[in-house]
Amino acid sequence: MTKIKALLLTVLIITLPLFGEEFFIEEYNYTVYIPEGWNTFDRTNLAELSFVSDDQTVVFQASVFDGTKYGSSLEMYEALTVEFRGESDGERFRYNGDDAFLADITFSQGEGQLRGWFLFINRDDRDYYLFSFCGEDYYEDKLPFILSVLDSFRIENEDSMYKPGAVSQFYYPFPGKGDALAQMVLNGSIVSFQTDLMEFDASQAVIEREAHMMKYYQDLGDKPLFEEAWKRYYKIIYRDNYSRFASLGETLQKALARNNDREKAVILLNWIQNFKYTSSGTFSDLLSPISTVSNEEGDCDARGLSYSIMLRYLGIDSILLVSWQYKHSISAVNIPGDGARYPLGDVSYLVGETTEVVDLGMIPQSMADGEKWIPVVFTND
Numbered sequence: 001m002t003k004i005k006a007l008l009l010t011v012l013i014i015t016l017p018l019f020g021e022e023f024f025i026e027e028y029n030y031t032v033y034i035p036e037g038w039n040t041f042d043r044t045n046l047a048e049l050s051f052v053s054d055d056q057t058v059v060f061q062a063s064v065f066d067g068t069k070y071g072s073s074l075e076m077y078e079a080l081t082v083e084f085r086g087e088s089d090g091e092r093f094r095y096n097g098d099d100a101f102l103a104d105i106t107f108s109q110g111e112g113q114l115r116g117w118f119l120f121i122n123r124d125d126r127d128y129y130l131f132s133f134c135g136e137d138y139y140e141d142k143l144p145f146i147l148s149v150l151d152s153f154r155i156e157n158e159d160s161m162y163k164p165g166a167v168s169q170f171y172y173p174f175p176g177k178g179d180a181l182a183q184m185v186l187n188g189s190i191v192s193f194q195t196d197l198m199e200f201d202a203s204q205a206v207i208e209r210e211a212h213m214m215k216y217y218q219d220l221g222d223k224p225l226f227e228e229a230w231k232r233y234y235k236i237i238y239r240d241n242y243s244r245f246a247s248l249g250e251t252l253q254k255a256l257a258r259n260n261d262r263e264k265a266v267i268l269l270n271w272i273q274n275f276k277y278t279s280s281g282t283f284s285d286l287l288s289p290i291s292t293v294s295n296e297e298g299d300c301d302a303r304g305l306s307y308s309i310m311l312r313y314l315g316i317d318s319i320l321l322v323s324w325q326y327k328h329s330i331s332a333v334n335i336p337g338d339g340a341r342y343p344l345g346d347v348s349y350l351v352g353e354t355t356e357v358v359d360l361g362m363i364p365q366s367m368a369d370g371e372k373w374i375p376v377v378f379t380n381d
Contacts, residue, residue: 024156025049028064028126031161033152033236035145036217036229051149058142059116060132060149067125073101076120080129081105090118094173095166096155098123102170106136115139119150119166128155144212151206152236162242164202172202178247182294187267191255194247195294203288204280206240211284227374234305234320234376241289242309248293249313256314262335264314265352266360269331272303273357300329303354307331308378319349321373328367330354332375337361340368344375 024031025046034040037054050061070076073092081088081103090103101120106113116133130153132146151165164174176196183192210233217229256264276297279285285299289306292298298306304320308331311318317334321342332342332349339361341348352360 023049025062029156030062030064030128031152031154031156032060032062032149033232034060035149035213036225036232053142053145057138058132058134058145058149060146061130062153063129065127065129067123067127070122070127073099073120073122076122076127076129077101077103077118080120081118084108091170093170095121095169096160096163096174100166100170102166105133112136117146117150117167119153121155121166123155128153144209145216147209148213148236162239164206164240164243168202168206168240171205172198174199174202175243175246176202180294182248184271184293184296186252186255186271187259189255191251193251195290196244199244200288200291200294203237203241203244203290204282207237207280207284207286207288208282210236211286230322230324230374231376234301234322235378237286237289238305238309238378241305242312244290245293245309245313249310252310252313261314261316262337262360265311265316265318265333265335268307268310268314269352269354269360270357272307272354275303277355300355304329304331307352307354312379317347317379319344319378320376321351322376323367323372323374325372326367330363330367330373333360335360342370342373342375344377 022031022033027046034051038051041050043049048061048063050059052059070079077090084107085105086108087106088103090101092099092101094100099122103118105118106115113136114133115136116131118131121128130150132149134142134146147167151167153166154160176199178194178196180195180197181192182195183190214229214233217226256267259267277299278297279299280287287298287302289302289309292302292306308318308320311333319332320329321332322329331352331354333352334347334349337350337360340351340363342351350361351363353363
């Protein structure tokens with residue numbers, strides 16, 4: 001309880017307002033992707049790194065212990081919350097093969113009630129203890145932020161950057177059963193890949209959560225902050241979906257082994273361009289990428305995300321371009337060829353329209369102003 005009291009007392013002594021930032025804590029080998037506008041406390045003790053939301057209603061902390069300190073995630077839960085734990089609902093699960101425990105805890109602080117989610121990961125090398133909470137009066141509005149920041153946590157040494165986060169794996173175990181079969185006509189041949197209908201739901205839950213966060217930033221009316229939040233939105237969805245594409249990625253690698261990069265990009269684009277145009281009809285109005293490729297349907301965002309994921313499995317660099325002015329998104333691929341390009345750093349990306357059957361490099365003149373496109377870069381490779 002002492003640490004939580006300290007966090008509450010220092011909420012007003014904060015530093016460095018941030019755009020959404022990925023913090024890689026090398027000493028403890030983890031990354032966390034903080035939402036836009038959040039602030040960091042004193043970073044001198046990296047074993048207990050804390051943040052507060054832009055409106056100072058939500059607190060997040062990541063703590064690290066030696067792996068010999070606790071024998072299980074349940075032991076961590078019982079020992080670390082015993083001094084303040086009130087009403088609690090929790091359960092053990094596996095996170096990337098590790099023993100983990102996730103709990104929803106309500107507790108008192110002075111005359112106020114607080115509520116949040118607490119994540120415990122027990123490993124041989126290190127134990128990770130993460131929690132995020134707010135005043136109970138704010139809980140329903142802030143729950144997407146609480147879950148998102150916990151779900152953004154990644155342990156770096158297991159390629160976990162591109163696997164579903166802990167909250168998502170709590171929702172539905174990963175990898176899924178892969179008990180459904182999807183087929184596609186690719187390069188004139190029928191090929192198949194394994195998929196899982198429950199993973200559609202798990203991924204969609206992430207999208208809906210992140211969309212509610214996006215609405216908050218949209219309502220703020222701060223354009224730079226909104227644009228950074230928009231980028232984080234797509235990156236979180238990409239990361240949640242990437243490993244769900246493993247069977248399809250393997251299928252593509254085999255089916256297109258004899259094609260060069262440009263041919264691969266063209267073949268995949270032609271396939272996606274012929275999908276049925278539809279959306280989820282939910283708050284986000286965005287279908288999950290794994291559902292999009294399995295059912296061959298989706299809008300520009302869903303197709304662009306799916307295209308970038310598949311291209312990465314083929315070793316091809318790509319980005320997503322989004323525009324609130326054009327109310328559209330397109331892909332852009334780092335391959336040779338003629339046509340319209342989007343320059344970003346040292347790379348000039350060839351644009352790709354995913355919702356109309358046109359060649360790579362073609363874009364309507366009415367959408368050709370590069371200043372109105374926002375680049376979303378998914379990898380640091």
